[in-house]
Amino acid sequence: xxxxxxxxPANLVYAKTKVMNDVPMHYCxxxxxxxxxxxxxxxxxxxxxxxxxxxxAPVGCAVFAYKYLDIDWQQAAHGRAPALATAVKRxxxxxLVFTYQGDGDLAAxxxxxxxxxxxxxENIAIIFINNGIYGMxxxxxxxxxxxxxxxxxxxxxxxxxxxxxxxxxxxLLAQLDGTCYVTRQSVHTVGTVRKTKKAIRLAFENSMAGxxxxxxxxxxxxxxxxxxxxxxxxxxxxxxxxxVFPMGDLKNL
Amino acid sequence: xxxxxxxVVVNVERxxxxxxxxxxxxSNVLALNKEANSKGYNYSAMVDADSCxxxxxxxxxxxxxxxxxxxVRI
Numbered sequence: 643x644x645x646x647x648x649x650x651p652a653n654l655v656y657a658k659t660k661v662m663n664d665v666p667m668h669y670c671x672x673x674x675x676x677x678x679x680x681x682x683x684x685x686x687x688x689x690x691x692x693x694x695x696x697x698x699a700p701v702g703c704a705v706f707a708y709k710y711l712d713i714d715w716q717q718a719a720h721g722r723a724p725a726l727a728t729a730v731k732r733x734x735x736x737x738l739v740f741t742y743q744g745d746g747d748l749a750a751x752x753x754x755x756x757x758x759x760x761x762x763x764e765n766i767a768i769i770f771i772n773n774g775i776y777g778m779x780x781x782x783x784x785x786x787x788x789x790x791x792x793x794x795x796x797x798x799x800x801x802x803x804x805x806x807x808x809x810x811x812x813x814l815l816a817q818l819d820g821t822c823y824v825t826r827q828s829v830h831t832v833g834t835v836r837k838t839k840k841a842i843r844l845a846f847e848n849s850m851a852g853x854x855x856x857x858x859x860x861x862x863x864x865x866x867x868x869x870x871x872x873x874x875x876x877x878x879x880x881x882x883x884x885x886v887f888p889m890g891d892l893k894n895l
Numbered sequence: 896x897x898x899x900x901x902x903v904v905v906n907v908e909r910x911x912x913x914x915x916x917x918x919x920x921x922s923n924v925l926a927l928n929k930e931a932n933s934k935g936y937n938y939s940a941m942v943d944a945d946s947c948x949x950x951x952x953x954x955x956x957x958x959x960x961x962x963x964x965x966x967v968r969i
Contacts, residue, residue: 643969645944648902653967656951658960667959672913676958832952872913
C-alpha cells in the first residue's frame, strides 16, 4: 500500500478544525498559544457553538486572536477582559463567553477585574496563559516570573528584596466563593494537550450551566522571551515552572 | 494481527519548523526538511513513512495546526 492510498478522506484521523481559519498565525514557532487556540476551536466545533460564542481578547500576544478563530470577538482594554465578559454574559446569557488572557494581562494590570469578576461568580470561563514573562513587549518581568529567572527588566534574575515573590493568582482565585472550577494544565505533550482540552471543555460547560466562574490556567512557554528553542523551553518549563505552579485541579465543585 | 499504517500531510507553507512534532513522534517518522518554505522555515516532513502508525501525536502538539493525519488497517 502506497502513501497515496492511505491519504484518502475515508482514512482521516485528524485535521485542522474549520473554526480555526487558514490565516497564518503571528505567534513565534513553537508558541503554546497556537495549541490552546486549536483546542478552543476544536471544543467550540464539538459543542456546535460557533454561532453562539463571544470571546474576549486581551492585550498581549493573543491580541490578534480574533484573526484566527471564526467566532465573535471583543477586544478589551489591557486587563479588563473579565469586566467586558461580565457585561457581554449579562446582556446575552445564552452565549458562551470566555476570556483569553496572558499573565501580564490577567495577573498584573487586570488583577482587580479578574478577582472581582471571579468573586461575583460571573458565568464566564477564563483561559489564562502563564508563561512567566511579558512576551509581546520584549520579555519583561511579569508578576509570575520565577525567583532568579532572568528577564529583560531583571537581567540578574528576580530577587525578593527588589521584586517580591511570584504571584500565584490561580491559587488566589480558587479561594473565592464565586469560582466553581479552577485548574492548572499545560500543553507540552500529547497527554497534557488531551487533559487541557477536557479542562477547557468543562470550563465552557460550567459557564453555560451557570455554575460560576471557571479558570483554566495553562502553564506555557515563551521560547523567544526565554531565549531557548521550543524543545528546550518545554524542558525548562517542566523543570522550573512546574515546582512553583504544580499541575492539577485546585477546585472542582 | 491487523497492521496499522498511517501517513501525515504537512501544510508546508503554514509550518514554522518549531520541531515539536519531531520530538512528539513516538516512531521517529518526522524530521525537519533541509529545504525551507517561502518564509524561510525548514518545514517538517516524513523521513520514515513506513514507521508511521497514524497516532496523531504530531498533530496534537503542533501549535500551528499544520498536520493532517490518515490511518488504515491492513
